[in-house]
Amino acid sequence: MNIGIVCYPSHGGSGVVATELGKQLAQRGHNVHFISYGLPFRLHKFYENIYYHEVDTPNYPLFKYPPYSLALANKIAELIRYEDLDVIHAHYAIPHSICAMIARDIVKKPGLRLVTTLHGTDITLVGNDPSFQELTKYSIEGTDGVTAVSKALRQETIETFDIQSNIEVVYNFVDVQEYSRQLNPEVNLDHGGERVKNIIHISNFRPVKNISNVIKIFYLISQEVNSRLLLVGGGPEECLAKHMVQELKIEDKVLFLGKHDNIVPLMSISDLLLLPSVKESFGLVCIEAMACKVPTVVSNTGGLPEVVEDGVNGFLAEPDDYRTMAEKGIYLLQNPGIHQEFAERGRQMVEDRFNAEAIVEQYLDYYRSLK
Ligand code: GMT
Numbered sequence: 001m002n003i004g005i006v007c008y009p010s011h012g013g014s015g016v017v018a019t020e021l022g023k024q025l026a027q028r029g030h031n032v033h034f035i036s037y038g039l040p041f042r043l044h045k046f047y048e049n050i051y052y053h054e055v056d057t058p059n060y061p062l063f064k065y066p067p068y069s070l071a072l073a074n075k076i077a078e079l080i081r082y083e084d085l086d087v088i089h090a091h092y093a094i095p096h097s098i099c100a101m102i103a104r105d106i107v108k109k110p111g112l113r114l115v116t117t118l119h120g121t122d123i124t125l126v127g128n129d130p131s132f133q134e135l136t137k138y139s140i141e142g143t144d145g146v147t148a149v150s151k152a153l154r155q156e157t158i159e160t161f162d163i164q165s166n167i168e169v170v171y172n173f174v175d176v177q178e179y180s181r182q183l184n185p186e187v188n189l190d191h192g193g194e195r196v197k198n199i200i201h202i203s204n205f206r207p208v209k210n211i212s213n214v215i216k217i218f219y220l221i222s223q224e225v226n227s228r229l230l231l232v233g234g235g236p237e238e239c240l241a242k243h244m245v246q247e248l249k250i251e252d253k254v255l256f257l258g259k260h261d262n263i264v265p266l267m268s269i270s271d272l273l274l275l276p277s278v279k280e281s282f283g284l285v286c287i288e289a290m291a292c293k294v295p296t297v298v299s300n301t302g303g304l305p306e307v308v309e310d311g312v313n314g315f316l317a318e319p320d321d322y323r324t325m326a327e328k329g330i331y332l333l334q335n336p337g338i339h340q341e342f343a344e345r346g347r348q349m350v351e352d353r354f355n356a357e358a359i360v361e362q363y364l365d366y367y368r369s370l371k
Contacts, residue, residue, distance in 0.1 A: 001367065002031045002083050004076060006100060007091040009038035011233065011259055012204060013284040014119035017149070017172055018091040019043055024175070024360040026050045033083055035075055037068065041261055053079060069095040076103035080112060087367050089115045090143070093122040094132050097139035113370040116143040117170070120281025120302070123148075123157050125208070137161040145370045147363075150303025153281040168366055171306075172284045173359035176351050179291035182268045197227040197333050200270040200294070202263060202285050203277075205235030210299070212237075213276040213322045215244045215254075217297070220326035222253055225333045229254045232266055267292035271339070272329050278319050280304050286314070287354045290346030295332050295339060297325045307354075313346035 003025055007018030019040040022032040026049035034040055034052045043052065055075045057066040072095065079085055080103060088104070090096035097116040104114050116139060127136030140146055140163055147170040148154040154167045199218055203209040218229040231241065231254060238256070245254045260266060267273075273289040275298040282303040286296050290307075296314035298304045308314040315328035332339045 001025075001086045002033070003367075004033045004035055004079055004083070004085045004088040005091065006035045006072070006076065006088065006096040007040060009036045009040040011041060013172070013282070014091050014117075014122075015040055016042060016284060017117075017119070018089075020173070020175065020356070021089075021360065021363060022050060023047060024356055025364075028360070028364075031083070033079055033085065035072070035079065037072075044261075051083075069099050072096070073099040073102040073106075076100055077106040080104070080107045080109050085109075085112065087113045087115060089117065089363075089367075091117050092119055093136050093139045094126050097143055098135060101139060101142050111371070113145065113367060114143045115145045115147065115367065115370070116140065118146065118148045118153060118157055118167075118281075120149065120153055120279070121208070123153060123160065124279050124281065124302075128160060133161075137163070140167075141165060145366060147366065149282040150306050152303040152306065156281075156302075170362050170366065171354055171359060172282045172287060173354050173356045174284075174287050174291050174350060175356045176291055179264060179267075179288055179350075180347075181293045182264060184265060184268065187269055194226050197225055197271040198230055198269050199227055199272045199274060199329065200230045200232065200266060200289070201274045202232040202266075202288075203235070203275075204233055205237045205241065207237060208278050208280075209237070210276045210278050210319055211241045212244060213320070213325070214274050215241055215248070216322040217274055217276065217326045217329060218254070219248050219250060220323065221329045221333065222250060224330045227253070227271075227333065230257055230266060230270065231255065232257045232260055232263065234259055263288060264292060267294055270294045272297065272332060274325065274329070275299065275304070276317075276319050276322065276325055277301060277304075283307055287350050290314075291350045291354075293343035293347050295342040295346055297328050297332075299325075309345075309349070313342050313349050 008015045019042040057068045057071040059066040090100045273296040280302045299319035300316040310316040317324040
């Protein structure tokens with residue numbers, strides 16, 4: 001098949017899922033065309049069957065805002081004709097899905113299928129905003145097929161937008177070969193003769209990620225366990241996090257590591273992942289951690305209970321309940337045998353339910369079902 005993938009190219013779950021899906025489809029012999037304003041960050045090398053089409057947005061003094069969405073719609077239309085696309089897969093409703101609908105209506109190619117994947121913030125934050133609400137509902141009802149990354153997101157979409165049409169749940173996935181615990185003998189984990197435990201948090205530091213609770217949880221853990229906090233990523237609440245770290249006088253224990261393209265080496269030295277998000281439609285970073293045998297302590301919100309089984313491969317607590325999250329973290333870090341069991345069960349869960357092999361087939365079956 002010739003498949004066009006429209007996505008955001010920057011660090012962030014929706015772009016990662018779109019890019020990894022494209023790579024997997026290309027490996028299976030499909031021609032994959034990425035359409036975006038920048039090269040997706042995980043595509044920085046040559047891949048057979050993968051093509052990248054940059055959207056150039058003209059700007060004129062007349063425009064207060066460059067009309068990216070229109071340029072994107074035009075580019076998709078051009079590619080439907082030139083690359084003879086069979087499927088356009090839009091990741092994120094706003095504006096990608098709408099742009100793909102415009103392109104479809106311009107070209108009117110028989111048999112073309114348009115799929116939209118809802119990732120979460122496009123429904124729970126952006127799409128829900130009154131400025132976009134009508135448009136989001138229109139895009140969900142107007143595409144040929146819609147998928148959501150968790151049952152919770154599907155339910156929230158149906159309720160928020162009063163959707164009558166079918167929404168298929170297709171979970172996030174990882175390549176379990178690539179995502180595995182890979183020990184690096186060059187990294188010294190002994191500090192003062194004792195193995196320091198690494199606690200990791202990876203995100204875009206937006207308010208929804210609840211960074212202040214990440215710091216509070218770590219602070220309580222660090223009182224009981226010799227540990228460090230690895231903060232990976234960056235975004236609007238980085239300053240707040242640094243301020244809290246200074247106030248709590250834990251600067252020597254918190255490492256702000258910035259954005260990383262490859263997180264496997266970081267996961268591989270980690271003992272616990274914290275994700276106390278206020279909202280989280282799936283939590284891709286959880287399965288990345290679990291695949292690398294890192295147990296998780298996360299909030300009991302959105303799709304996270306579909307990923308983390310409380311007391312089996314991680315722990316769930318209310319997003320504001322940082323004390324319980326700290327207690328559960330301490331429990332895991334102080335009990336190596338139990339920690340090992342959680343780590344093994346987490347890896348197994350990813351192999352069984354969130355494995356690229358199975359999920360990519362699910363997407364392909366879905367494309368075919370829309371014929
Ligand atoms: O987590 C973010 O803020 C980034 C966001 C995105 O749109 O890229 O991630 C969303 O999509 C991911 C991939 O499907 C999901 O795993 C994340 O849970 C979801 N984020 C939220 O719902 C907050």
